[in-house]
Amino acid sequence: MSQLIDKVEAANLKSDLPSFAIGDTVDVHTRILEGDKERTQIFSGTVIARAGRGTRTMFTVRRIVAGEGVERKFPLHSPRIARIEVKRSGIVRRAKLYYLRDRVGKSVRLRERRAAAAD
Amino acid sequence: MAKGILGRKVGMTQLFDESGKALSVTVIQAGPCHVLQIRTPERDGYSAVQVGFLDKPRRLARRSERGHVAKLNSKRVKNRSAAGVELPPKADCEPQRFVREFRGSAEGFTVGQKITVADLADVKAVDIAGITKGRGYSGAMKRHNFSGQRASHGVKKVHRHMGGTGALAAWRGGGRPKKGKCMPGQYGNSRVTVRNLRVARIDAENNLLMVLGAVPGPAGGMLIIQQTNKVG
Numbered sequence: 001m002s003q004l005i006d007k008v009e010a011a012n013l014k015s016d017l018p019s020f021a022i023g024d025t026v027d028v029h030t031r032i033l034e035g036d037k038e039r040t041q042i043f044s045g046t047v048i049a050r051a052g053r054g055t056r057t058m059f060t061v062r063r064i065v066a067g068e069g070v071e072r073k074f075p076l077h078s079p080r081i082a083r084i085e086v087k088r089s090g091i092v093r094r095a096k097l098y099y100l101r102d103r104v105g106k107s108v109r110l111r112e113r114r115a116a117a118a119d
Numbered sequence: 120m121a122k123g124i125l126g127r128k129v130g131m132t133q134l135f136d137e138s139g140k141a142l143s144v145t146v147i148q149a150g151p152c153h154v155l156q157i158r159t160p161e162r163d164g165y166s167a168v169q170v171g172f173l174d175k176p177r178r179l180a181r182r183s184e185r186g187h188v189a190k191l192n193s194k195r196v197k198n199r200s201a202a203g204v205e206l207p208p209k210a211d212c213e214p215q216r217f218v219r220e221f222r223g224s225a226e227g228f229t230v231g232q233k234i235t236v237a238d239l240a241d242v243k244a245v246d247i248a249g250i251t252k253g254r255g256y257s258g259a260m261k262r263h264n265f266s267g268q269r270a271s272h273g274v275k276k277v278h279r280h281m282g283g284t285g286a287l288a289a290w291r292g293g294g295r296p297k298k299g300k301c302m303p304g305q306y307g308n309s310r311v312t313v314r315n316l317r318v319a320r321i322d323a324e325n326n327l328l329m330v331l332g333a334v335p336g337p338a339g340g341m342l343i344i345q346q347t348n349k350v351g
Contacts, residue, residue: 008325009134031139055134080139
């Protein structure tokens, strides 16, 4: 039965997604319609969670705007998401970084995974 | 008969439309169905089309079920055909697991014909009937969306109770509940029809029908799907 669901979802899955992990700092390019015009908006921040599977996969990006924490949840496979760019990857030991919500200032930083270390 | 088909609920998921909007859809494995019998007013007193869905292993099917879908090589059949009795036409398929009738004129249907989901291609919306999940003996809050009672202010051990039932004098003079009063009782495990579900997508290759919204029953539950009779 669930194989049938996978078949249905297969057509809606994106194949060109970059691989990003929890703790990465990403730029999410979203398409926004304003009247007839379409423009791209960028939301950049740290990926703190990823949930669901198939077309229902959502990921949460957190950033600090003017001293206030802002989180946005995106459907990973939505056509409205034009591009996801990985800016830097952080070293984390959990799948959900909800502990960042209780932190401010310097303690929000994550250790960076260097390219050499990743290899 | 209105366009109809039998199916099985696969589950729910989310798809994206052209504008990027997420649609909540229920995926239904619909058909292919065999037409097993045509009911006629002369023979049966009403007209309908009997269809079957999903094959059943022959070892699990009764002899009558096997004889219903295909010609049996029995003594009776031989004797009857020898006596010149014309036997009813058979679909000549495996015994069917789920057999239901669609009422209405059987025009354009013949026994043995296959109904597939592609036949619903021009249907905009469907009515879907299924057996809901059984919830057992449930209280008034769950069964009828009553509000229950307060958590405090003197309420004692009756927080999920339904309150008074029959004190209002306008109904039967008071002292007795109004007829049909909503109360706790068996909830679920009943046939429910959800009407006017819009068809989101049809996948004829995999025999899948996708409708917007939820349908009754668990994943794997059997469903009766018909073109909606709602106007407009």
